[in-house]
C-alpha cells in the first residue's frame with residue numbers, strides 16, 4: 187500500500203535524535219521500519235486528562251460570526267439557521283449504516299469489525315447539530331441527484347478513509363465498478379453504471395508538488411522536497427472533469443521537509459541542512475492552501491468544492507512509536523478533548539485561507555468543517571485493531587496503534603451524512 191502512512195514527523199525525529207542515545211535512535215529506526223507509517227502529530231497531541239468544564243458546550247471559544255460563516259458564505263440554503271458542525275454525539279442504537287459483511291470496500295487496516303475489535307458502542311452514536319438534524323445518508327436519493335456527475339476526492343490517506351465510507355454507503359444501492367487505478371492504487375476511480383456516477387480518488391497528500399523519498403516501509407532516504415508554489419498536477423490536470431470536489435490535506439505537513447518557492451530552496455522544517463532557515467509547518471500549510479485556493483477560484487471551470495478541515499488524531503499516553511494508545515470506548519464530553527494547540531493552529535489557518543477565498547470563489551466553495559465533530563470521537567480509531575486479531579498471541583503482544591485513521595463503519599460516516607445535507611438543495 188506504499189507510503190500513504192507518513193513515517194517520521196519532524197518533531198518526533200528531532201526529539202528522539204536530540205535525546206542523543208544511539209539505542210533510542212536504533213529503536214526509532216526499527217520502529218519506523220516496522221512501518222506503520224502512522225502519521226502523527228507533534229507532542230502537543232498528548233492529551234492532558236482534563237475534566238470537562240461545568241456546563242461547557244463548546245470545545246473551543248470560536249466567535250459566533252466565524253462559525254456560522256463556515257458554510258461557505260451562506261451557501262447552504264437548507265440549513266441557514268443551523269451550524270451543521272456544532273453539536274454533539276447522541277446515543278442511537280439503530281447501528282451502523284453498513285457492516286464489514288455488507289461492504290467490500292473497507293480496507294483491512296480500517297476494518298475494525300473483521301479485525302476483532304471487541305467493543306461495539308462506538309457504532310451507536312449519531313451526530314446531532316444543535317438546532318437541526320442530520321439524517322442518515324440516503325444513497326438512493328444521492329445517486330438519483332447525481333446522475334451523470336463526477337465527484338473527485340483529493341487528499342491523503344484520511345481522505346481515502348472517507349472515500350471508502352462513501353463507497354460503502356453508496357454500494358447499498360449499487361455496486362461500483364473500478365474503472366481506473368494507478369500503479370500504487372493510491373489514485374483510483376469507480377463508476378456506478380445505472381447512474382453514470384463517477385468517483386475519483388486522487389492522491390495528493392500536500393495538494394502541492396512533493397518529491398517524497400520513502401521506501402515501502404516508510405523509511406526516508408532523503409528529506410522530502412515540497413514545492414509550495416506548484417500544485418500537484420494529478421488533481422489540477424483533471425479539474426475540468428469534476429462536478430464536485432472534496433479537498434483536504436493535513437498531517438503530512440508536520441514532516442521534515444525542504445521548502446521550495448520560485449524554484450529555490452527557501453527554508454525547511456527540521457532538516458539537516460543548516461544553511462536553510464527553519465520554518466514551521468504552519469508556514470508551508472498556509473502557503474499550500476493559498477495556492478490551492480488561488481487555483482480553485484481562478485480556474486474557469488467551477489465545480490462545487492468542499493474543503494474538509496483538519497482531522498485530529500487521538501494518541502494518548504505516548505505517541506505512535508512510544509506506546510500511545512486510543513482505547514476509549516465513548517466520545518469525549520465537552521471540554522474533555524483538552525487544549526489542542528497544534529490542531530487548533532492548523533484549523534485556524536485553513537479556515538482563514540478558506541474565508542479569504544470565498545469572496546472570489548463564492549457560494550460553490552463550502553467548508554466541510556468536520557474538525558470538531560471528529561475531535562469528539564477518540565473512540566473511533568482502529569487503535570490496535572488496524573491489524574487482524576492483534577491479541578491472538580496474548581494480550582501482552584506488542585501492538586502498534588492507529589489513532590489517526592478511522593474505523594469503518596465509524597464516526598466518519600457522519601462526514602458523508604453532512605455532505606448529503608449540504609448538497610440536498612444544490
Ligand SMILES: *[C@@H]1O[C@H](CO)[C@@H](O)[C@H](O)[C@H]1NC(C)=O
Pocket residue numbers: 277278279280312320321322
Ligand atoms: C436513531 O437515528 C435514526 C436516524 O436519524 C432516527 O430515525 C431514530 O429515531 C434514532 N433513534 C433514537 C432512539 O434516537
Ligand SMILES: *[C@@H]1O[C@H](CO)[C@@H](O)[C@H](O)[C@H]1NC(C)=O
Pocket residue numbers: 286287299300302
Ligand atoms: C465481520 O466481523 C465479525 C465480528 O464483528 C466477524 O465475526 C465476521 O467474520 C466478519 N465478517 C467478515 C465478512 O469479515
Ligand SMILES: *[C@@H]1O[C@H](CO)[C@@H](O)[C@H](O)[C@H]1NC(C)=O
Pocket residue numbers: 334335336382384
Ligand atoms: C456519463 O457522464 C459523463 C460525465 O461524467 C458524460 O460525459 C457522459 O456523456 C455520460 N454518459 C452517458 C451515457 O450519459
Ligand SMILES: *[C@@H]1O[C@H](CO)[C@@H](O)[C@H](O)[C@H]1NC(C)=O
Pocket residue numbers: 451459460461462
Ligand atoms: C543546503 O541548502 C543549500 C541552499 O539551498 C544548498 O545549496 C546545499 O546544496 C544544501 N546542502 C545539502 C547538503 O543538501
Ligand SMILES: *[C@@H]1O[C@H](CO)[C@@H](O)[C@H](O)[C@H]1NC(C)=O
Pocket residue numbers: 502503509510511513
Ligand atoms: C488504555 O490504555 C492505557 C495505556 O495507554 C492503559 O493504562 C489502560 O489500562 C487501557 N485501558 C483499557 C480499558 O484497556
